[in-house]
Amino acid sequence: MAPEYDLFGGTGVATAPRRYWIGVAAARHVARGRAEGFAQLGHGKHTPIKRLNVGDLIAYYAPREGMGEGATVQAFTAIGVVTSEVYQVEQAPGFHPYRRDVTYFEARPAPIRPMLQGLGFIEDIQHWGMSFRRGSFAVSEADFGLIAHAMGVMLPLV
Numbered sequence: 001m002a003p004e005y006d007l008f009g010g011t012g013v014a015t016a017p018r019r020y021w022i023g024v025a026a027a028r029h030v031a032r033g034r035a036e037g038f039a040q041l042g043h044g045k046h047t048p049i050k051r052l053n054v055g056d057l058i059a060y061y062a063p064r065e066g067m068g069e070g071a072t073v074q075a076f077t078a079i080g081v082v083t084s085e086v087y088q089v090e091q092a093p094g095f096h097p098y099r100r101d102v103t104y105f106e107a108r109p110a111p112i113r114p115m116l117q118g119l120g121f122i123e124d125i126q127h128w129g130m131s132f133r134r135g136s137f138a139v140s141e142a143d144f145g146l147i148a149h150a151m152g153v154m155l156p157l158v
Contacts, residue, residue: 016053020144022121024132027062027073034078034104041136044097048136049086052100056082059147061112061132075111076147080104110150119143 023041025033033039039058041048052058059079065071084101091097112128121139122128131137145155 016055019053019056020139020141021052021056021058021136022132022139022147023058023060023136024134025060025062026067026070027065027077028070029067030060030062030077033060033102034080037101037103038099039080039082039102040097040099044091044095044099046086046098049098049100051136051138052082054082054084057144057148058082058102059144059151063129063132073109074113075109076151077109078104079107079148079151079153105153107148107151107153110147115146115150118146 023030023039025040029040039049039052039060057079058081059076062073062075062077064073080102082100083103086098086100088096088098116122116125116128119139120143121137122131124130141155148155
């Protein structure tokens with residue numbers, strides 16, 4: 001059974017309807033975000049991360065181990081709940097990405113191929129990878145539930 005999380009600072013009231021997001025990043029980048037408890041989208045750009053709200057859920061899809069290199073992964077590798085507003089950090093000299101904190105759930109990686117036919121955001125199963133070229137996008141609760149279930153996380157979490 002998945003643990004319960006206090007997503008709304010003890011108020012029990014969401015300020016916006018919950019939305020469900022997919023982020024696309026290299027597995028090594030996702031692992032760092034999971035270890036440090038943050039989400040970063042679009043190489044740290046402000047616009048993609050500001051679309052998320054506290055209480056939204058996010059799952060990361062990793063096409064490869066590294067950015068454009070390394071072994072093929074093609075799996076969802078992390079899933080969690082957004083817990084902070086947007087903030088900016090200095091990751092390296094001259095690189096100041098925007099982030100949000102995320103509480104990641106205990107989850108197992110879930111390969112995408114067994115889910116392809118059940119995911120509504122996959123418009124063309126022959127070219128399913130095109131869906132992920134957007135870098136980040138909202139999905140339906142049903143699609144997110146399928147991904148979460150494959151990762152061993154049961155919805156709802158609240």
